[in-house]
Amino acid sequence: MYSHHSKPPQCRLYGAPYSISTSRVAVVLNEKNIEYEWRIVDTGNRGLRILRSEHKEPRYLALNPFGKTPLFQDHEVTMYESRAVIRHIARKHDEHGPHLYGTNEKERTMVDQWLEVESQNFNPAIAPAVYHLVFAAWFxxxxxxxxxxxxxxxxxxxxxxxESQLMKTKPHVQSWWTSIFNRPSWMSHLLKAYPKIYFNPHA
Amino acid sequence: MYSHHSKPPQCRLYGAPYSISTSRVAVVLNEKNIEYEWRIVDTGNRGLRILRSEHKEPRYLALNPFGKTPLFQDHEVTMYESRAVIRHIARKHDEHGPHLYGTNEKERTMVDQWLEVESQNFNPAIAPAVYHLVFAAWFxxxxxxxxxxxxxxxxxxxxxxxESQLMKTKPHVQSWWTSIFNRPSWMSHLLKAYPKIYFNPHA
Structure with a gap:
């Protein structure tokens, strides 16, 4: 585990670079322009030649007994479950940067609905393909x-x-995907998490 | 589809009686003592001899394009995804009944965390056993x-x-389970959803 920053951070993110759940939290921190210390958790990755399982060691389990990444800490909380962490960050820093949790009850409810759609529909659908096409080889x-x-x-x-939902607000899935993929918060995270894949010529 | 109530309800719940997700919403409405109209959605159950799949019919898909139950309506929203619905009810009716979403940011964050633990850890673990031990025969x-x-x-x-978490607040899983199982909100829902299994001698 090491730190990307030398001065004391507002918060700390424990996670593996290639972890989708860790990326979920990192991107929300980036959207809010919140400085954080990223502590790399070695979850065992042969492709990256890191073979320990720090997330199953007692000192990590003491913080997250489920032995998963990410783990998040700020001055108020030590917590896990990425979709709970991003709700916490969005609420706590609502006045700072984009209003990720909406600006009224109806918008908050729709944010919750689509977060659950991701968790209960999108992720279970895509996860097996991603695992068998990408992660299996890494492991x-x-x-x-x-x-x-x-x-x-x-x-x-x-x-x-x-597609049918986005037709009401954005012109289709493709342009929605392009717009979120190109957000600075995501590009900045990719360069940090996948430095060998996403080479930044301006770095 | 039919209604349990004759006067106009504050809200409406579309769902199947044996649906765990529908129960999740019903129990939160009961906790808040909110009157609701329950519209039974026939999701095809041979054990109950109802063989249509109303949740896959166009009029239902127009309300929930994922074709799942429950679906919830009140004067503000038409929405789906049970864990988003219960957050909405808890926020909207925070002053009415128990503060299900906590009373400060730290508590809200812990409610979110444990909702996610249920969604990402408890439910994926128990669901296969419940399906193969109970639902398979029903289907x-x-x-x-x-x-x-x-x-x-x-x-x-x-x-x-x-168990280790509850040791800090409640004496162990067994007594926690007993305490939530015996809440009036849950017993009231069981009598409504499973009238043949849970016979109410006082009804």
């Missing part, structure tokens, strides 16, 4: 291609709903 | 017992964490 395993097609088929159904 | 299928043991083993690990 030194062979991905099972038979899992990929049903996962993609399920994902397509979810994206069909996104 | 006219044969449960696969080979799925049950790993599911229970995973659940036990989650409950071990609950």
């Amino acid at each position: 030194g395993k062979i991905g099972d291609v038979r899992v990929v097609n049903p996962s993609i088929a399920r994902l397509e159904k979810v994206l069909d709903v996104y | 006219g299928k044969i449960g696969d017992v080979r799925v049950v043991n790993p599911s229970i083993a995973r659940l036990e690990k989650v409950l071990d964490v609950y």
